[in-house]
Amino acid sequence: MYLMNEIGIKARLLLMTLIPAGILATAVGAYFSWQHLGDLQQQLLERGQLTAEHLQRPATEALLAGQPARLRSALASTLNYQDVRAVALYDADRHPLEHSGPQMFVADKPLPETPLAAGTGLQIRSGERSTRFILPLQASPELLANAERNDIEPDALIGWLEVELSHGNTELRTYQTLLSTLVLILLGLLITSLMVSLMGRRILEPIADINQAIARISKGQLDVRLPKQGARELDDLAEGVNTMTQALQSAQGELQQNVEQATEDLRQTLETIEVQNIELDMARKAAQEASRIKSEFLANMSHELRTPLNGILGFSNLLQRTEMTTRQSEYLDTISKSANNLLAIINEILDFSKIEAGKLTLETMPFNLRDLIEDTLTMLAPAAHQKPIELVSLIYSDVPLGLSGDPLRLKQILSNLLSNAIKFTHAGSVCLRVMLEEDNDSNASLRISVTDTGVGLSEAQQKSLFRAFSQIDNSLTRQTSGTGLGLVITKRLVEEMHGDIGLNSAPGEGSEFWLTVTLNKSSQASDDLPERPLSGIHAAVYEPLALTQQALLHSLDDLGLRTSIYPSIAALDSALRSPEGQDIQLALISSGENDAEWAESAQAVQRWAAAGHCQSILLVNTVAQPDLLDQLPKAHCAVLSRPLCMRKLYRTTTRLLAPRGDAGASEVSLPPTGERRSNPNSVSILCVDDNPANLKLVDTFLQEMGTRVRTASSGVEALDILDEQRFDLIFMDVQMPGMDGRQTTEELRIREDMSQQSATPIVALTAHALADERRKLLRCGMNDYLSKPINPEQLRDCILKWTGHDLSAVTAPAIEPPAASEPPRTEPRILDRDEGLRLAAGKADLAQDMLEMLMQSLPGDREQIERNYQAGNLDALLETVHRLHGATRYCGVPELRKRCLQTETKLKEKAPCDDEVKQLLEAIDRLQSALSVL
Numbered sequence: 044m045y046l047m048n049e050i051g052i053k054a055r056l057l058l059m060t061l062i063p064a065g066i067l068a069t070a071v072g073a074y075f076s077w078q079h080l081g082d083l084q085q086q087l088l089e090r091g092q093l094t095a096e097h098l099q100r101p102a103t104e105a106l107l108a109g110q111p112a113r114l115r116s117a118l119a120s121t122l123n124y125q126d127v128r129a130v131a132l133y134d135a136d137r138h139p140l141e142h143s144g145p146q147m148f149v150a151d152k153p154l155p156e157t158p159l160a161a162g163t164g165l166q167i168r169s170g171e172r173s174t175r176f177i178l179p180l181q182a183s184p185e186l187l188a189n190a191e192r193n194d195i196e197p198d199a200l201i202g203w204l205e206v207e208l209s210h211g212n213t214e215l216r217t218y219q220t221l222l223s224t225l226v227l228i229l230l231g232l233l234i235t236s237l238m239v240s241l242m243g244r245r246i247l248e249p250i251a252d253i254n255q256a257i258a259r260i261s262k263g264q265l266d267v268r269l270p271k272q273g274a275r276e277l278d279d280l281a282e283g284v285n286t287m288t289q290a291l292q293s294a295q296g297e298l299q300q301n302v303e304q305a306t307e308d309l310r311q312t313l314e315t316i317e318v319q320n321i322e323l324d325m326a327r328k329a330a331q332e333a334s335r336i337k338s339e340f341l342a343n344m345s346h347e348l349r350t351p352l353n354g355i356l357g358f359s360n361l362l363q364r365t366e367m368t369t370r371q372s373e374y375l376d377t378i379s380k381s382a383n384n385l386l387a388i389i390n391e392i393l394d395f396s397k398i399e400a401g402k403l404t405l406e407t408m409p410f411n412l413r414d415l416i417e418d419t420l421t422m423l424a425p426a427a428h429q430k431p432i433e434l435v436s437l438i439y440s441d442v443p444l445g446l447s448g449d450p451l452r453l454k455q456i457l458s459n460l461l462s463n464a465i466k467f468t469h470a471g472s473v474c475l476r477v478m479l480e481e482d483n484d485s486n487a488s489l490r491i492s493v494t495d496t497g498v499g500l501s502e503a504q505q506k507s508l509f510r511a512f513s514q515i516d517n518s519l520t521r522q523t524s525g526t527g528l529g530l531v532i533t534k535r536l537v538e539e540m541h542g543d544i545g546l547n548s549a550p551g552e553g554s555e556f557w558l559t560v561t562l563n564k565s566s567q568a569s570d571d572l573p574e575r576p577l578s579g580i581h582a583a584v585y586e587p588l589a590l591t592q593q594a595l596l597h598s599l600d601d602l603g604l605r606t607s608i609y610p611s612i613a614a615l616d617s618a619l620r621s622p623e624g625q626d627i628q629l630a631l632i633s634s635g636e637n638d639a640e641w642a643e644s645a646q647a648v649q650r651w652a653a654a655g656h657c658q659s660i661l662l663v664n665t666v667a668q669p670d671l672l673d674q675l676p677k678a679h680c681a682v683l684s685r686p687l688c689m690r691k692l693y694r695t696t697t698r699l700l701a702p703r704g705d706a707g708a709s710e711v712s713l714p715p716t717g718e719r720r721s722n723p724n725s726v727s728i729l730c731v732d733d734n735p736a737n738l739k740l741v742d743t744f745l746q747e748m749g750t751r752v753r754t755a756s757s758g759v760e761a762l763d764i765l766d767e768q769r770f771d772l773i774f775m776d777v778q779m780p781g782m783d784g785r786q787t788t789e790e791l792r793i794r795e796d797m798s799q800q801s802a803t804p805i806v807a808l809t810a811h812a813l814a815d816e817r818r819k820l821l822r823c824g825m826n827d828y829l830s831k832p833i834n835p836e837q838l839r840d841c842i843l844k845w846t847g848h849d850l851s852a853v854t855a856p857a858i859e860p861p862a863a864s865e866p867p868r869t870e871p872r873i874l875d876r877d878e879g880l881r882l883a884a885g886k887a888d889l890a891q892d893m894l895e896m897l898m899q900s901l902p903g904d905r906e907q908i909e910r911n912y913q914a915g916n917l918d919a920l921l922e923t924v925h926r927l928h929g930a931t932r933y934c935g936v937p938e939l940r941k942r943c944l945q946t947e948t949k950l951k952e953k954a955p956c957d958d959e960v961k962q963l964l965e966a967i968d969r970l971q972s973a974l975s976v977l
Contacts, residue, residue: 052247060239061232068231072224079220083213087126091176091208092165094124098204102132103180106202107187107195111140118143126208128173133203140202147207148173176206249277256284265292355382405539408821409565410450413438414844416475417688419457424686427465433472434465434686435594440601441479443487447565452536457491459533460556464495471496471553472590486564492557500548508546572693575603580700582629583618585609591685595631598692604629612647619651629700648680694847726750726848727768731761731787732776732808736896736930741774741808743889744835748850750842758782762790770803771846774829777809777820778925785823792824804845808833833932872937873966873973879935890935897934898974900927905967912960921950924963942966 098114098121105114111132118130122144129144148170166177180202182195195201249272259267265288269281359379367375416436427434438444457475464473473495481488500508508530537544540560548554582604586592592608599606609615612632618624630651634644681695728750732738738754745752753768755761759782761775777784788805795802807820807828820828826845829837839850879890904927911920928943942963949956 052243052250056239056243056246057236060235064235065228065232068228072228076220076224080217083216083220087174087208087210087213088167090124090126091167091174091206094121094127094208095165095176095178095204095206097121098130098206099178099180100186102204103182103186103201104189105132106134106140106180107182115141115143121206126212127206128209129207131205133205135200135202137203144207147175147205172211173207173209176208178204178206180204249274253277253280253284260284260288260291265295352382352386405449405452406818407447407563408450408818409445409447409826410453411570412442412444412446412477413570413689415450415454416457416477417686417690419454419461420475420686421688423458423461423465424684426462427473428685430465430469432465432468432470433474433588433590434461435472435590436475436477436686437590437594437597438477439479440597441482442477442489443479443482443564444570445565446487447563448540448560452540453560456533456536456558457493459530460493460558463530464493464497464554464556468495468497468553472588474590480559481561484564486561488559488561490557490559492555494553494555496553499550499552499554500546501550505546505548572601572689575601576693577696577700578603579605580628581605581607581626582631583607583609583615583624583627585612585615585630585632587633591633595687598687598689599631601689602693602696604696612643616647616650629696652680690847691849694849726772726842726846726850727753727770728842729753729755729761729764729770729773731755731758731774731779731784732929733757733779734776734926734929736893736900736934737776737808737932739896740889740893741833741838744833744838748835748839748842750850758784758787758790761787762794765791765794765803769800771848772842773803773805774808775805775825776929777807778922780922784825785820788824806841806845872935873939873969875935875937877935878937894934894936897930897936898971900930901967901971905964908960908967909964917950920960921947924950936970939963939966939970 098117101117102114105111114132118132118141121127121130127144129142129147131139131143131147132141133139153166153168164179168175168177179200182197182199182201184197187195187197252272253269256267256269267288268285272278272281355378359375359382362375416438420434420436424434461473461475473493476492476494478490478492479487480490534544537558537560540562542558542560544556544558546554546556580603582599584592584595584599584606585608586595587610596606596608607618607627609618615630615632619627619630632644632647681699683691683695726749728745730738730741730745730752731754732741733756735756738756742752742754753764753770755764758779761773762782775784775788779787782790784807791805792802794800802824804826805824807825809820809828809830827841829841843849876890879894904923907923908920908927911917911923924943924947928940928947931940931943942959946956946959946963949959
C-alpha cells in the first residue's frame with residue numbers, strides 16, 4: 044500500500060493493465076508450452092518403443108540361429124533413425140553380444156509401462172541426457188519351428204535388446220518452444236503498454252496543468268485561473284481550485300493585518316518570558332544550593348549528634364551492670380529508650396541525607412533469608428506483644444534461603460514496614476509473607492508483603508504516604524511518633540535494589556505493603572540445618588492463633604515431625620490419656636498471655652510430667668513469663684517466645700528429645716548432629732591466628748563459656764588439625780604469613796566438597812577491613828566476620844548464630860566502669876590501663892598478660908617495619924603492621940592502635956604512607972618509654 048501511494052497515475056494505469064494481461068498471457072503460454080512439451084516427450088517414448096519392436100523379430104531370429112553378428116548391420120542402420128544414439132544386443136544373462144553407437148549413459152529412473160508396449164515386457168529407464176528402452180527377446184513357437192530348435196522351451200527368454208534415445212533434439216525443441224512463448228508474451232505486453240500510454244496522456248496532461256496552477260498559487264500568485272479541461276470531473280476540480288484561489292486572495296489582506304498585530308504581541312511576550320527565565324534560573328540555582336547545604340547540614344548534624352549519643356548509650360549499658368535501686372533502674376531504662384529512639388531518628392535523617400546526596404551504596408554479601416527475617420521479627424516482638432498483636436512470618440517452601448545482596452538494607456526495609464504495621468495496629472495480627480515469583484539458576488525474584496489488621500489508609504493518605512516528612516496523623520493528639528522518613532527511605536532502598544513497592548489498603552480493613560526484589564543466589568549462605576532431622580516423631584500442637592499455628596506447622600514440617608492439631612488444652616489432655624496418646628512424643632502448647640491461661644498451661648505441663656505422658660518431653664510456646672518459669676519441671680519442658688525462630692526450635696526440640704539415662708525415658712533416634720550438639724559444653728571451636736596474644740585472649744573467653752577450644756597459629760596447622768577432627772565453628776584470622784585466612788578457607792571448602800562433608804561455619808577475625816575486603820572474605824567461603832577487638836558478647840552472639848547454642852547462661856564478669864569521667868582528649872593516650880582492663884573483660888591478670896606479650900614483640904616489630912619501609916617492600920610492611928594492629932586491639936594502647944590503623948589503611952589503598960609510618964615508629968618509641976618508667 045505504501046508503494047502504491049508513491050507512484051503516479053500513469054504508472055498505476057500501466058500496472059492495472061499490464062499485471063492482469065501479463066498474468067493471463069503467462070498462464071496461457073505456460074499451458075500451451077506444457078502441452079507441447081508433453082507431446083514431445085510422448086513422441087520420444089513412442090519412437091523408442093517402435094524402434095525396439097522393429098528390431099525385436101530379427102534380433103530373436105539371430106539369437107535362435109546362434110548368429111548374433113548377422114544383426115550387426117541392422118543395428119548400425121538403426122543409428123540413422125531420429126534421436127537413436129546407441130543399440131545393444133545381450134544374451135539371457137545380460138552379457139553383451141552386439142553393440143552399435145557410443146557407450147550408453149546411466150539411466151536409473153524407471154518409467155511406467157506405456158499402453159503401446161502393454162504386454163511386451165518393455166522396460167524404460169530415463170536419465171538426464173537419454174532414455175533407454177530394454178525389450179526382452181523370447182522364443183515364440185513360430186520362430187522355434189522355423190529354426191528347428193528343440194533345446195529351447197517355447198516363450199523362453201533368450202536375450203535382451205536395448206535401444207538408447209538421446210534427449211538433445213527434444214531439449215532443443217523445448218527451448219525453442221519456451222523462447223517463442225516468451226517472445227509472444229513480451230510482444231503482447233509491449234503493445235498493451237503503448238496503447239495504455241497513449242490513452243493515459245489525455246488524462247495526465249490536464250492534471251499536470253492543474254498541478255502547475257496549484258504550485259503557482261502556493262507561491263502566492265493568487266491571480267491564477269484554470270480554463271475548462273474537457274472532462275466533467277476535471278472541470279469540477281478546476282472550478283474548485285478557482286473558488287479556493289479567490290477566497291484565499293480575499294483573506295490575504297485580512298491575514299496580513301492579523302499577522303502584524305500578532306507579531307507585535309509575540310515580541311512583547313518573548314521579552315517578558317526572557318526576563319522570567321532569568322529569574323527562574325537564579326531561583327533554581329538558589330534552591331539547588333539550599334538543598335545541598337541542607338543535605339550537608341543534616342549529614343553533619345547527624346554525625347555530630349551520634350557521637351554523644353553513643354557515649355550516652357555506652358555508659359548507660361555500663362551503668363546497668365552496677366547495683367541500683369528500683370527507681371534508678373527505671374530512670375536509666377527511660378534514658379536508654381529515649382536515647383535509642385533519638386538515635387533511630389538521627390539514623391533515618393542520615394540515611395535520607397545520603398539518598399538525597401546520591402551517596403548511598405549497596406553492598407553485596409551472602410546471607411540467609413530466614414535468619415534475617417527471624418532476627419527482624421525477634422527485634423520487633425516486644426513492641427507487638429505489648430498491644431498484644433500476633434506477629435508471624437510465612438516463608439513458602441519454594442523460596443531459596445541462600446541469597447546474596449545487602450542484608451543490612453533489606454533488614455532496614457523489613458523493619459520499617461513491620462514497625463509501621465505494629466504502630467498502627469491495636470489488635471489482631473501482623474504477618475510477613477515471602478513468596479517466589481521467578482527463579483533461575485543465578486537469581487530469584489521475591490515478593491515480600493506485610494499484612495496487618497490495623498486502621499487502614501484512605502486514598503488521600505495513600506497518595507502522601509511516600510512523601511518526605513509526611514505522616515498519616517499530623518494532629519497535635521496523634522499517638523505515634525517519628526520523622527516521616529521511614530517509608531521514603533524504604534521506597535528509595537527498594538528502587539536502589541531495582542524493585543517495586545506498593546500498598547493495598549482501605550479504612551478499617553487493614554493494610555498490605557508489598558515489595559518485589561531480585562537477589563542473586565549464594566551457596567555460601569544456604570540453610571545449614573539438617574534436612575527433616577526429626578522424621579517419624581509424633582507431635583501434638585495446641586495453638587489458638589491461626590497465623591501462628593500455620594507458621595508453626597511449616598516449621599515442624601521442615602523438621603520432619605508428624606503433627607496433630609488440638610482445639611484446646613483439655614482436648615490435648617484427653618488425647619494424651621487415651622491409648623493413641625502413647626504415640627505422642629512431643630507436645631507444643633500455647634500458654635496464652637494472661638495469668639489464668641498461664642496457670643492452666645503450667646498445671647497441664649506438671650500433670651503430664653508427673654503422669655509420664657508424652658515421654659515426659661514437653662515444649663511450651665508462650666510469650667516470655669520469666670517470673671512463672673520456676674513452676675515448670677525443667678527436666679521435661681522448655682519455654683520459647685513468639686515469634687518462633689527455626690534454629691531455636693530445632694535446638695530446643697533436639698535437646699528435649701535427646702535420650703535420657705533414666706529407665707522410664709524412651710529412646711528417641713536423633714541424627715548425629717543432634718547428638719553432638721545437644722550439650723552446650725560439647726561445642727568445639729577452632730581458633731586460627733598467628734598472633735599469640737590474640738589467640739590467648741579468644742581462647743580465654745571461649746573456655747570461660749564452657750566450650751572446647753583448640754588453637755592453631757597458621758593456616759597449614761589448621762588444615763592438619765581439620766584432617767583429624769571436625770569442629771562446630773572456626774574463628775579464622777585473615778592476614779597470616781604463608782597461607783592466609785582466605786587461602787585456608789578456600790582449601791578447606793575444596794576438601795569438604797571432595798569428601799562430601801557439610802560445610803563448617805567459618806568466621807573471619809580482622810583488625811581492619813575495608814568494604815571491598817569484607818566482600819572478598821564472604822566470597823572466598825567465609826560465613827561471617829568480626830572486627831577486633833573481640834568481646835565475650837560478640838563471641839556468644841556469633842556462636843548462637845552459627846551453632847544454635849545459647850551460651851548466655853555463662854555469666855561474664857562484671858566490668859567496673861572508670862572511677863571518674865575525664866574530659867575528652869583530642870589525642871589518644873599512650874597507655875590506658877582502664878581500657879585494657881575493659882578489653883580483657885575485667886580480668887586484670889589477662890590484661891597484664893596481653894600487655895606484656897605486646898611489649899615483648901614490639902622491638903622485633905619495630906625493626907621489621909623500619910627495614911621493610913626502607914627497602915620498599917610494602918607487602919611485608921603491610922603484613923607486619925597488620926599483625927601489630929591486631930595485637931593492639933586487645934591492649935590499652937590507644938595511640939599505637941590509631942597509628943597502626945592509619946598506616947594499614949594507607950597501605951591497603953596503595954596510597955603514600957611516609958608520614959603514617961613515621962608517626963607509627965614514634966608511637967612505638969613513646970610506648971616503650973612510657974612502660975620503661977613504670
